[in-house]
Amino acid sequence: MTTLVLDDLHVRYANAAAPVLRGLSLTLPLGRVACLLGPSGCGKSTALRAIAGFEPLAAGHIALGGEVLSGPGVHLAPERRGVGLLFQEIALFPHLDAAANAGFGLRRWTRDARERRVRELLALVGLDALAARMPHELSGGQQQRIALARALAPSPRLLLLDEPFSNLDAATRDGLATEVRGILRGAGQTALMVTHDPDEAETMADWIGVMAGGRLVEWRPSRAAASGEVHCPIDPLPLANP
Ligand SMILES: Nc1ncnc2c1ncn2[C@@H]1O[C@H](COP(=O)(O)OP(=O)(O)OP(=O)(O)O)[C@@H](O)[C@H]1O
Numbered sequence: 001m002t003t004l005v006l007d008d009l010h011v012r013y014a015n016a017a018a019p020v021l022r023g024l025s026l027t028l029p030l031g032r033v034a035c036l037l038g039p040s041g042c043g044k045s046t047a048l049r050a051i052a053g054f055e056p057l058a059a060g061h062i063a064l065g066g067e068v069l070s071g072p073g074v075h076l077a078p079e080r081r082g083v084g085l086l087f088q089e090i091a092l093f094p095h096l097d098a099a100a101n102a103g104f105g106l107r108r109w110t111r112d113a114r115e116r117r118v119r120e121l122l123a124l125v126g127l128d129a130l131a132a133r134m135p136h137e138l139s140g141g142q143q144q145r146i147a148l149a150r151a152l153a154p155s156p157r158l159l160l161l162d163e164p165f166s167n168l169d170a171a172t173r174d175g176l177a178t179e180v181r182g183i184l185r186g187a188g189q190t191a192l193m194v195t196h197d198p199d200e201a202e203t204m205a206d207w208i209g210v211m212a213g214g215r216l217v218e219w220r221p222s223r224a225a226a227s228g229e230v231h232c233p234i235d236p237l238p239l240a241n242p
Pocket residue numbers: 013014016020038039040041042043044045046047196
């Protein structure tokens with residue numbers, strides 16, 4: 001079972017006087033989408049970077065499906081975590097077409113299997129007709145959908161999204177948020193997202209986590225989940241370390 005557990009995480013940047021994460025704990029079960037909200041600088045992106053394996057922990061541990069990814073004496077390399085990433089900066093490879101970008105993480109697959117998976121993913125994000133387009137021939141929203149296809153292609157155990165729509169105009173952002181919510185729910189994808197936008201969090205997530213001062217101070221069902229608009233059972237999710 002792919003449950004993400006963050007237990008009492010402490011992260012301190014070199015040369016910083018105080019740790020940025022100071023006891024962050026949460027438990028996110030299989031197939032759920034959670035959003036982290038909180039004031040600028042409270043450590044949201046740092047939390048995602050630590051889960052992805054880009055920041056070492058000063059204390060605490062991160063486990064996914066029962067496997068410790070980071071903890072005392074353990075630091076699994078980012079590429080061995082089974083974690084997919086979708087960040088604000090759309091980072092498609094400019095010299096590869098949409099299909100090759102989407103299949104980039106599948107280079108070790110056989111050609112047939114890779115082509116099948118890429119077709120499936122491009123259909124999932126609604127861009128199967130644009131497989132041969134180069135990134136500069138795609139709109140910002142289309143590029144971010146290809147980046148989502150690339151992140152989902154290897155079937156990550158967990159998808160991390162850091163402000164994935166913030167570089168897009170408002171209309172594209174709202175449409176894409178709703179669309180991505182459908183894709184994640186349809187795939188039963190466990191995901192943790194960071195956003196500045198409370199409405200986007202309520203749209204995207206089953207669970208909302210509010211951070212302040214490097215810890216979680218609130219963990220509650222989103223409005224969509226609480227109202228039954230999103231068909232996911234709401235189970236009690238105790239903070240791992242309230
Ligand atoms: N590489 C780094 N080295 C030193 N300090 C850093 C580094 N990255 C982030 N910080 C600091 O850590 C704190 C938390 O940053 P982080 O990016 O996690 O916050 P955030 O909650 O995601 O903020 P925002 O909402 O503005 O993106 C900030 O004070 C930031 O300046």
